[in-house]
Amino acid sequence: MTCRDRFVEGPDEGIAAAVVAGLANEVLDWRHKAIPARFHGVSAGQFAAAGVPLAELQTPLLTLDAGALAHNAALMADWCAHWGVGLAPHGKTTMAPALWQWQLDAGAWGITLANAAQLRVGRHFGVRNLMLANCLTDPEAITWVAGEVAAGARIVSWVDSLAAVERLQRVLDQTGAGPLPVLVELGGSGGRTGARGHDAAVQVALAVAQAPRLALGGVSGYEGALAHTRSAADLARVRRYLADFVRLHRALADHGLYECDEVIVTAGGSAYFDDVVESLAPLASQGVRVLLRSGAYLIHDDGFYRGISPFGRNDPDAASAFRAAMHGWARVVSRTESGLAIIDGGRRDFPFDEGLPVPQGAARELGLPLQPLAGATVTALNDQHAFVRHDPDADVRPGDVLRLGLSHPCTAFDKWALIPVLDQSADPTRAVVVDTVRTFF
Numbered sequence: 001m002t003c004r005d006r007f008v009e010g011p012d013e014g015i016a017a018a019v020v021a022g023l024a025n026e027v028l029d030w031r032h033k034a035i036p037a038r039f040h041g042v043s044a045g046q047f048a049a050a051g052v053p054l055a056e057l058q059t060p061l062l063t064l065d066a067g068a069l070a071h072n073a074a075l076m077a078d079w080c081a082h083w084g085v086g087l088a089p090h091g092k093t094t095m096a097p098a099l100w101q102w103q104l105d106a107g108a109w110g111i112t113l114a115n116a117a118q119l120r121v122g123r124h125f126g127v128r129n130l131m132l133a134n135c136l137t138d139p140e141a142i143t144w145v146a147g148e149v150a151a152g153a154r155i156v157s158w159v160d161s162l163a164a165v166e167r168l169q170r171v172l173d174q175t176g177a178g179p180l181p182v183l184v185e186l187g188g189s190g191g192r193t194g195a196r197g198h199d200a201a202v203q204v205a206l207a208v209a210q211a212p213r214l215a216l217g218g219v220s221g222y223e224g225a226l227a228h229t230r231s232a233a234d235l236a237r238v239r240r241y242l243a244d245f246v247r248l249h250r251a252l253a254d255h256g257l258y259e260c261d262e263v264i265v266t267a268g269g270s271a272y273f274d275d276v277v278e279s280l281a282p283l284a285s286q287g288v289r290v291l292l293r294s295g296a297y298l299i300h301d302d303g304f305y306r307g308i309s310p311f312g313r314n315d316p317d318a319a320s321a322f323r324a325a326m327h328g329w330a331r332v333v334s335r336t337e338s339g340l341a342i343i344d345g346g347r348r349d350f351p352f353d354e355g356l357p358v359p360q361g362a363a364r365e366l367g368l369p370l371q372p373l374a375g376a377t378v379t380a381l382n383d384q385h386a387f388v389r390h391d392p393d394a395d396v397r398p399g400d401v402l403r404l405g406l407s408h409p410c411t412a413f414d415k416w417a418l419i420p421v422l423d424q425s426a427d428p429t430r431a432v433v434v435d436t437v438r439t440f441f
C-alpha cells in the first residue's frame with residue numbers, strides 16, 4: 001500500500017494564494033484593536049497601501065517588523081537547506097495564513113497544527129501538506145479528517161497508544177474511510193504526549209501495521225516538552241531523547257513496519273533545533289524526509305527564545321541571529337504614585353507566561369524617538385493594565401508611550417485579530433505600516 005500521494009509534493013501550490021490575498025478585502029472597523037476610527041470602512045489592503053505612520057495607530061498595540069520577519073524566514077530556510085532537512089513550521093504560533101505563506105514560499109514542506117479547529121483554518125486557506133501534531137481522538141475530527149483526505153487533502157497525524165490506534169480504527173470502520181497516514185509519537189518521562197519508551201512505541205507501531213484503515217508513515221516527537229533551559233542536564237535529556245528517537249526509527253524500518261513510500265521523521269521546536277538536526281539530518285541522506293516543526297523562530301522574541309534559541313544567544317544584531325519581529329506599545333494612563341506608571345496594555349494584549357514585557361524605551365508620543373526610561377521594569381500585569389516601576393526622578397507623564405520587548409510569540413498572537421506590519425528599515429522613527437497580518441484563533 002502506498003500513501004505517498006497523501007502527503008508529498010504535488011504540482012499544486014503550498015497554500016491557496018488567492019484565498020490568502022482575499023484577506024486584504026476585509027473591511028477595518030470597531031473589531032480591530034489599535035486601528036483608529038478614521039480608518040474604519042477602509043479595507044486592510046487599502047490601509048496597508050496608504051503608508052500609515054506608526055504615529056497614527058492606537059495603544060495598546062502589537063506590531064510586527066517586516067525586516068525581521070524576512071530575515072528570520074530566510075535564515076531558517078537557508079539553514080534547513082544547508083542540512084538537507086525540511087520544515088513544517090508549527091502554524092499554531094501565529095495562526096496567520098499570510099505568515100504561513102511566507103514560510104511556505106521560503107521552502108517549507110507544509111504546516112503543522114495542533115487540533116482539528118486549526119486544521120480547518122489550514123484547509124480553508126488551501127494548505128497543501130498538513131501535519132496534526134497530536135492524536136485524533138474526537139470522533140467528529142476523525143470523520144472530518146478522513147473526509148478531507150478522501151477529497152484529496154494531505155494530512156498526517158500522530159498516535160501514541162494502543163487505545164488511540166484502536167479508537168481511530170473503530171471510528172474509521174464506521175465511515176469506511178482510510179487508510180490515514182499516521183506517525184508513532186515517542187514521548188519521554190516527565191514529558192507530555194508520546195509513547196513512553198522504545199518498547200511501548202514499537203507496540204503502537206505494530207498495532208498501526210495491523211490496522212487496515214491506518215498506514216504507518218514514520219516517527220514523531222517533541223523534545224521541547226522535556227526541557228526548558230540550556231542547562232547541561234536539560235541538553236543531556238534532549239540528546240538522550242533524540243538518540244532514542246533515532247533508535248525507534250531504525251527499529252521500525254528494520255522490522256519493515258513502514259507502509260508509506262515516503263517515511264517522515266519529525267521533531268524540533270525553536271529551542272533545540274540544532275541538536276535535533278545533528279541527530280536527524282543523517283537520516284535525510286538515507287531517503288527519509290526529516291521535518292523540523294519550529295514555529296516561534298519566525299517571530300522570535302526579546303525573552304524566552306532570545307535566551308534559548310540556537311540563533312538567539314549571540315549578538316541579536318548579528319547576521320546569524322534571529323531578530324525579535326514583535327513589539328508591544330502601551331501608553332501611560334496613570335501616574336499617581338512616585339516611581340509607578342500604569343500603562344494601558346495588560347494580559348489581554350501582551351504575553352506573560354514566559355516572562356513579563358520589558359520596557360525598551362519611552363517617548364512623549366507614538367512614533368517619536370525612544371528615550372531610555374531609567375530603572376523601568378514591568379512588575380505585574382492585570383487584564384487591561386501593566387505596572388511599570390521606574391526611577392522616581394524619571395520624567396514620566398500620562399500619555400507617554402512605552403515600547404515593550406515581549407516574550408513568547410505563541411501567546412502574543414492569540415490576543416490580536418489584526419496586526420500591523422511596520423517597515424522601519426530606513427529610520428525607526430519614520431516607521432510606516434506596510435501590511436497587516438490577520439490571525440484566526
Ligand SMILES: Cc1ncc(COP(=O)(O)O)c(C=O)c1O
Pocket residue numbers: 090093133221222224268269270271293294295296297410
Ligand atoms: C508538538 C509541537 N511541535 C512543535 C512546536 C513548536 O515549538 P516552538 O514553539 O518552540 O517553535 C510545539 C510548540 O509548542 C509543539 O507543541
